[in-house]
Amino acid sequence: MIKIKELHKSFGSLKVLKGIDLHIKPGEVVVIIGPSGSGKSTLLRCINRLEETTSGTIIVDGYDINDTSTNINFIRSETGMVFQQFNLFPHMTALHNVTLGPVKVRKVSRTKAKKIGMELLNRVGLEDKANAYPDQLSGGQKQRVAIARSLALNPKAMLFDEPTSALDPELVGEVLEVMKTLATEGMTMVVVSHEMGFAREVADRAIFMDDGVIVEENTPETFFTHPQNERTKSFLKMVL
């Protein structure tokens, strides 16, 4: 599904990613953890080219995303992205947020988009908030709308960039619940998160990144109970 080879990314002289190799199979749920500044968000943002890669290749669903012949707008619509700060469109209702993609990118009719939108809002438990504007929603509700917005394009994979980090603790659960359902339905997911419980329960693989490289990867069970690398051990000791 996603194949990353020798990925390097620098911001000016600052090297953020220093050679990342990562294969993600269809339906796989991968959780990436690591200290801030380790490059995990940058890695995620490279996958749908919100950041340009410095060198290396990224293949998404068979398309080299940096190839000039690849339609990047199409690739982006195939990989949903959920942001830490939600980034809902504040001037649109929840439903309109969800239908914008189908109408403008997939070119489906408004009526059909509305139907898709209501189904998705229903799926994230917010059909009664369809006509609410983002500033009338709680953080958890906003994030669920944001997930619905991404799902509206029927993506092949979903990227989550710390989706619960900006939420009040009591609102984290409702978002994780939606993500869990998504995972069990077979969605390919790459999740940058520090939700260890979620990683343990849902992930197929846990990855620890530090200083721009993948330090360790394993099944969540082994990863959390028997970390091999010293840096992983000390990090996990701090957060668990």
Next chain:
Amino acid sequence: MGFQFKYSVVWESVPILLVGVKLTLLLTFFGLFFGFFLGTAAGLGKTSKSRILNKIAGFYIESIRGTPLMVQVMFIYFGLPMALNTRIPPLVAGAVSIALNSGAYIAEIVRGAIQSIDKGQTEAGRSIGLTRFQALLYVIWPQAFKRMIPPWGNQFIISLKDTSLLVVIGVGELTRTGQEIIAVNFRAFEVWTSVALIYLVMTLSISKILIYT
């Protein structure tokens, strides 16, 4: 003998001044109407990724903001026609000057408003597959537009007052009309007071309308 304020002069002058007001408003509206399009184009040019558009917009904005409006008016009415061997009616030259001048400031309003919208909005738009243009049109512009309204009102007031400078090319707007009345009755105090109050009524009306938007 002390100075006597003659109210009769005011009552006699106001109807004539109102004819000038018509032209002042006309110049302001036309100037700002075209200034709006010019400014939006230049503002978008300034935020665009294209270097050429960026340079063109930058040159326009800097050259207008960096020179006095009076010089621009003179250049357009006296200078350009000489070089091009034509004549431009004063009214057209006046409207063009106001449009060019306000356009440069409106460009900065547009640029500022667009750049004030959080980058995450563009990213969210692009991440669902919108093109750059679509993201601008559906996501950024509606949000930026709201933020442009107060500074636009400000520019409206500035441009309205700027039309008074068009006396130098003989456009019969409010200020010019005042001058003409004084040339006949020599009542400078009463007439300038009337002129000032009429400007004030117009600008205060704009401010009031703006509060309700």
